[in-house]
Amino acid sequence: MLKIGILGFGFMGRMHFDNYVRLAEEGADIELVAICDLRIDELKNSKANGNMATERDVYNLDPYHLYDHVDKMLEHEELDIVDVCLPTYLHADMSCMLLERGIHVMCEKPVAGSSEEAWRMAQTAKRTGKTLMIGQCLRFWPAYEYLKECVEDGRYGSIVTGEFFRGSEPPQGWFLEGDKSGGCITDMHVHDVDMIHWLMGKPERVSTFAKTVIEGSLYDTVSTHYSYPDGKIINAHADWTLHGEHGFYMGYRVNMEQATLVFENGELKVYPEDAPGFTAELSQDSGYYRELRYFIEHVAKGQPVSVCTPESAAGSLEIIEAEIRSARANGALEMVSTKA
Numbered sequence: 269m270l271k272i273g274i275l276g277f278g279f280m281g282r283m284h285f286d287n288y289v290r291l292a293e294e295g296a297d298i299e300l301v302a303i304c305d306l307r308i309d310e311l312k313n314s315k316a317n318g319n320m321a322t323e324r325d326v327y328n329l330d331p332y333h334l335y336d337h338v339d340k341m342l343e344h345e346e347l348d349i350v351d352v353c354l355p356t357y358l359h360a361d362m363s364c365m366l367l368e369r370g371i372h373v374m375c376e377k378p379v380a381g382s383s384e385e386a387w388r389m390a391q392t393a394k395r396t397g398k399t400l401m402i403g404q405c406l407r408f409w410p411a412y413e414y415l416k417e418c419v420e421d422g423r424y425g426s427i428v429t430g431e432f433f434r435g436s437e438p439p440q441g442w443f444l445e446g447d448k449s450g451g452c453i454t455d456m457h458v459h460d461v462d463m464i465h466w467l468m469g470k471p472e473r474v475s476t477f478a479k480t481v482i483e484g485s486l487y488d489t490v491s492t493h494y495s496y497p498d499g500k501i502i503n504a505h506a507d508w509t510l511h512g513e514h515g516f517y518m519g520y521r522v523n524m525e526q527a528t529l530v531f532e533n534g535e536l537k538v539y540p541e542d543a544p545g546f547t548a549e550l551s552q553d554s555g556y557y558r559e560l561r562y563f564i565e566h567v568a569k570g571q572p573v574s575v576c577t578p579e580s581a582a583g584s585l586e587i588i589e590a591e592i593r594s595a596r597a598n599g600a601l602e603m604v605s606t607k608a
Contacts (some may be wrong), residue, residue, distance in 0.1 A: 271298075271301050272298055272299065272302075272350070272351060273341055274302070275351065275354060277303050285327070287561075288351075290557065297568060300332065301332065301347070302333040303335070306336055308334050308335065342369065347371055351373075351376075354376075355442050357447070357448045359375055359376070359378075359389070360380040360388055364388060367396045368396060374560070374563050375403065377402055377404045377458060378588075379581035380582075380585065383586045386582035387582050389582075390577075390582055393578055399563075401563050401577070402576045402577070402580075403556075403559060404580075404581060406460075407463070408558035408575070409554070409558075410558075411548075412520075412531075414536060414548055415529060424540065425526045427467070427522060428501070429501040430464075431505070431521050433504070433517070434517060436510055436514070439455075445484060446484055450588075452489065452509075453486065453490045453591060453592060454486070454592075458584060461584050461588055461591070462581070463520075465583060470583060471494035472497060472603065473603055474587065474591050475602075476592070488509045489506070489508075490595070491503065492504050492591050495601065526541040526542070527539060527541060590604045
């Protein structure tokens with residue numbers, strides 16, 4: 269049985285908690301035994317803020333061992349897996365330390381605060397032989413998996429144009445400290461950047477316009493064009509300064525050679541060139557659930573993960589870094605690193 273500890277019990281820690289509980293109830297050979305957070309006494313009786321709803325507002329943590337420091341948790345627990353749901357700037361050092369201790373790591377996105385740190389994480393995982401997977405959950409989100417399948421099997425030909433968007437009201441807390449979160453461009457926009465990377469590979473160059481709306485938070489709204497050798501037109505836009513009760517939104521419109529796919533309001537519409545349009549039948553499971561199920565199955569079998577590898581996540585962060593350089597240069601075309 270795989271024994272699991274969660275490190276960080278904010279919104280994402282609770283989201284992962286919900287899905288580990290579900291997986292255990294469904295018969296997965298796991299046991300969630302420990303939860304660690306510097307503010308655990310406060311958080312266990314309070315609601316976490318996020319752009320999606322967790323299973324409950326207040327959590328009963330009586331069945332679990334609670335810790336306020338990772339050293340205490342590791343001293344008292346024999347864990348196979350630690351799920352790192354800490355602020356981004358802590359990901360690299362914490363993940364590397366855990367890997368060095370012989371523990372498999374599930375690390376939330378973005379992989380790290382810089383691609384240099386991300387590559388250090390990837391190299392540590394390779395050297396220690398332990399599994400490190402990054403929580404780029406869109407790779408497991410049914411509507412995005414469907415698009416990936418269309419690209420892979422060529423059922424509608426190649427992508428001609430594509431636009432991706434996600435947005436929400438402003439987040440709270442450390443997310444608005446740009447030196448910790450990287451701002452919207454690194455924390456939120458990275459989802460669509462990673463999807464573009466996964467679907468089409470790295471672009472050669474990017475042109476980005478971005479704006480800081482909330483002082484100190486880095487770029488809060490961003491729009492990027494991605495340049496590929498075959499000339500396809502790809503754009504991604506993210507904005508976490510939306511107003512009122514707009515709520516969270518994510519979607520895409522992708523035009524392929526023989527079909528157009530539109531994902532919005534939780535539905536994926538497919539409009540083939542030579543057949544009636546239809547609504548795709550998709551799993552109702554979230555990407556969070558499906559990525560964690562994939563991760564624990566591969567750890568249990570001793571198999572390496574091939575989706576959301578640290579190397580691939582580092583490559584997505586290299587695209588983000590090119591976008592930041594472009595934004596600072598008022599949209600000038602910037603080359604993307606070809607390391608991965």
